[in-house]
Amino acid sequence: MKWLTGLIILIIVLFIAASADFFLGRYIHEKKSRRCSYPIRHGRMQIFTNGPNLFSNYFDDLYNAQTSIHVLFYIVKNDHFCQHFFEVLIDQANKGLKVRLLLDWFGSREVSKKLIKKARSAGVEVIFCHRPRFPFLFYSIQQRNHRKVTIIDGKIGYVGGFNVGKEYIDLDPVLSPWRDYHLRIEGDGIADLQREFLLDWEQATGDNYLKDKSLFPSLEKGPIAYRFFPTQGVDAEGEILKLLDQAEKSIFIGTPYFIPPETLVDGLEQAVQRGVAVTILVPDKSDHPIVKEASLHYLRKVLAAGGKVYQYEAGFFHAKIILIDGRICDIGTANFDYRSFKLNYEINCFIYDQAFIQKTERIIQIDINRSTQLFLEEMDDPPISIRVKEWAGMLLKSFL
Known part of the structure; x- marks a missing residue:
């Protein structure tokens, strides 16, 4: 029995060490993290809700790029779509464009080393960010760059929920069709998006390009008022709480993972x-164990x-959206977890433009109609197997 006692002691020691690592690492990160809230900008905006349509436009913009392509994705897989x-990116780098690709170390761990080598040989700068690091190894492993951002020529921006993989273009037999919301934006706010990419790039590489004027061309304004809100695991909770507290008529939240503080x-x-009428839309299908x-x-x-509460039935719902009173619409990369x-x-x-918000409301209604x-009475007494998963999920909620 000595081995069992030793094992229990070891587990306890590891748990205490991991907990200390995590909470101290988070405390120091909160003290040092960069806070930024950009002002309201004005531009033109499109919303895409399916992968084939999004990536058709996305690749057209990449091929029409003239000077630079900056891309940040949380997930890039290792399949034929990712190879494309x-x-x-390789084709554009061969033409002399400055192409930078920033990938999250954990989310894009499946990317082929051979493909990365080929891209780098062509001149594409490929960098992995958020690698595990000391002294807070466990905490740093949990941190992810979950942003999905592209800036083309400093003039066109993309941001939203889509990553790069076959499931995102409806080629996964389990999760298809994939439902998501992604924005294509032009206007003076693209300089803010560019700045955020370059700050992430500097954190990963040490290289600072913020003073490179060629990356910040003159930009025209457009009719849609919007502002970007970047976060680093700090401040998002307070900002969203302000939105909820401002609501007078309605709150709509669409998210693949509803595990909020x-x-x-x-x-x-x-x-x-x-x-206030509160409505939550979540998927029926799940792409991660015990999250549902x-x-x-x-x-x-x-x-x-x-x-x-509605459960989306027509595929996998991965969109991240909050709509307040039909007057403020939040679309981006953050889940409600x-x-x-x-x-x-x-x-x-x-987004503060009423015409755009009304268009988005029509999209939401389509998704609710598919749900x-x-x-409450249906959910109060789940089978024991569901209860065990729910218990495990609650125990691990900070890391799902």
Whole structure:
């Protein structure tokens, strides 16, 4: 039995060490993290809700680039679609364009080394960010750059929920069709998006290109008012809570993972008590184990307070959107979960244009029509297998 006692002691020691690493690492990160809130800008904007349509436009823009292509993705897989993505970047680098590709170390770990070598040989600068590092190894492993951003010639920007892989263009037999929201933006705010990319690039490489004027061309304004809100696992929770507290009529939240901090659950409950109509849209299918079950606790709270919950049935719903009173629309990379609020680097776009918001509301209604409404009495007594997963999900909620 000595070995069992030794094993238990070892597990306890490792747990204490990991906990100390995580919480101290987070504390120091909060003290040192960069806060930034950009002003309202004006530009032109399109929303894409399916991968084939998005990437058709996206690759056209890449091929029409004249000077520079800056790309940041959380996930790039290792399949034929990803190979095509790399070939486009390689072709443009061969033409003399400055091409920089920043990938999250964890999310893009499957990318072929051979493909990366080929891209670098062609002149594409490929860098992995957020690698594990000392002294807070466990905490740094949990941090991810979850942003999906592209800036072309300093004039065209893309941001939203799509990554690069076959599932995102509806070629995965389990998760297809993939439903997501992604923005194509032109206008003076692209300089803000460019700045955020270059700051991420500097953090990963030490190279500072913020004074390179060629990357910041003169930009025209457009009719749509919007602003970017970047976060580094800090401040997102408070900013979203402000939105919830401002709501007078309605709150709509669409997210693939609904595992919010308690402050935001309280904010939703208080909104319902004020007479605000709260609606949550989540997927029926799940692309990660126990994430769906982990959300049940929070969805029950919303239902018990008097909110509505819908489960998307027509494929996998991966969009990240918050809509307040039909006057503020938040679309970006952040999920409504612990990881996005307290760990990940994210970037969201707050949109204030009524015509664009009305168009988005019509898209939301289509997605609700493809969903099934959930009721509290249906969720109160799940099978034991679901309860075990829910318990495990609640235990691990900070890391899902």
